[in-house]
């Protein structure tokens with residue numbers, strides 16, 4: 079049952095609300111391609127960081143980071159506030175230049191923002207004077223632009239809200255529109271900067287499940303920044319911890335999908351990663367030793383970045 083965890087949460091507050099039942103039906107659709115008719119799922123980009131560093135004036139944020147993200151992988155970045163998570167995402171998005179090293183996508187040096195990499199932020203950033211459909215269709219060209227936008231809205235369960243103004247949607251619905259706006263371009267890389275940070279707990283879990291399903295169907299590579307370790311364990315193939323300007327932990331999450339927070343292995347991993355994130359940086363191991371080797375876990379394998 080996909081929504082065991084959601085059911086559990088809902089049951090604690092009473093009967094399952096109608097929107098949860100609707101979402102359950104949506105999520106339990108077979109895992110088949112639901113993109114625009116005639117289109118194909120994308121192939122995820124390979125993302126490589128070679129000695130990547132960033133300073134703002136005298137402030138060093140990231141230092142000599144090496145990392146390879148394989149096509150279709152879902153990588154989640156966690157770490158204390160201000161450690162450089164969003165900075166890393168912006169560098170991979172080509173929104174800012176690195177001050178040291180470089181990013182390559184499929185082996186090609188990144189040179190500014192690319193159309194096949196799409197971003198989603200905590201704030202949906204919809205244009206309030208355009209309808210939901212026109213927001214999703216923004217930047218699309220061709221006679222079938224609106225049809226493709228409609229298909230993307232259907233993918234996120236909002237086909238019936240196409241003509242609405244963004245202001246009339248809930249926060250969760252606005253984030254669904256933002257997700258549709260990203261996916262309509264068939265991105266090969268999806269960059270998610272704390273997109274669920276402002277949502278309530280139940281909506282957040284719904285959105286995690288939606289993102290996971292659509293990431294799988296679309297076949298893109300995904301890089302997500304979050305403060306929420308539970309969200310990281312729910313979604314990630316790998317969880318990276320940024321600490322002291324470097325990747326201090328690179329933990330492979332081998333739990334089968336879809337995942338449930340009710341599983342003992344989930345809870346154990348969450349507790350272990352959270353414990354590592356909260357450890358005082360001064361007492362943390364150096365990047366070369368702070369791998370899961372210090373935290374043996376039969377369910378997971380891990381490697382230093």
Ligand SMILES: Nc1ncnc2c1ncn2[C@@H]1O[C@H](COP(=O)(O)OP(=O)(O)OP(=O)(O)O)[C@@H](O)[C@H]1O
Pocket residue numbers: 134137139157158159160161162163164165166305
């Ligand atoms: N444009 C900028 N100019 C100067 N300093 C910046 C700039 N952007 C970020 N910083 C600094 O870089 C550091 C890392 O910021 P970043 O936003 O990447 O952290 P974060 O881990 O995403 O934080 P949070 O979890 O609080 O969102 C912070 O000290 C921040 O003040």
